[in-house]
Amino acid sequence: MRIAIIDDEQPARSELKYLFTKIMPNIEIVEASSGEEALNIISQQSFNLLCIDINLGDISGITLASTARKVIPEAEIVFATAYNNFAEDAFNVEALDYLLKPFSEKKVEIMLKKYNRRYEKEGNHMDDVITKIPLNIDKSIILVDVPSIVYIESQNKNSILYTKENKYIDSTPLKIFEDKLRSNGFFRIQRGFLVNIKYIMEIYPWFNNTSCVKMQYYEKDILPVSRNKIKELKDRLGI
Secondary structure, eight states, X not given: OEEEEEOSOHHHHHHHHHHHHHHOTTOEEEEESSXXXXXXXXXXXXXXXXXXXXXXXXXXXXXXXXXXXXXXXXXXXXXXXXXXXXXXXHHHTTOXXXXXXXXXHHHHHHHHHHHHHHOXXXXXXXXXXXXXXXXXXXXXXXXXXXXXXXXXXXXXXXXXXXXXXXXXXXXXXXXXXXXXXXXXTEEEEETXXXXXXXXXXXXXXXXXXXXXXXXTTEEEEEEEEOTXXXXXXXXXXXX
16 A cells, blocks of 8 residues: 655654554555645656645645546545645545544544545455464463564574564464564565564675665664565565
8 A cells, every 4th residue: 555645744744654654564655745746746656545734835735636636546535634624625526534633543543444445455454454463472372562573583483573672482383474464564585584674774785695684673683585585575665
């Protein structure tokens, strides 16, 4: 799923981006700080969702939305604004929703579910994105926040989960985690490693023309990438 956040205020863009990635970590987000920049972007790229502020400084968000309807008619439009008196205009451009500042996680989640109900597209299902995963540790079940998982390693028939704060050992095979977390932005870089793409800091060369990734929070760990996975990984990262 690709989303464009169009707002002339950087803090508003950052807040909305944070909420989107918290709810759906695997989405792609592009930002625009003006109507002119947004027009350039939507004329060259395709999006599933456009989040548009009403007052963009250079042009009206309503005008931009009307233009976007002609350029990429398949995209849904959501007005994300501090103004609550443009509901009729939103109706005229068939906007999916109207989010008022300050944004709330609950309202953003409801909007995304509304989008998902309207478009049954593979890879965009909210139900495919899980927020917690159960681990069997010392005869107890621990629920780990999926967005906190940096990477998972397969070792001695166990899986080791490295989160931002802790490390957990679970008997579940890595393949099971791969299947469960695919829609959460996780990628199998090698037989023994499953990484959360959003925590990749660097791809660097290693022995025999192979590559490794450096992960945030675990910068000293060496995570090799299989030769047959490096191109797909770069494609996923847009490089």
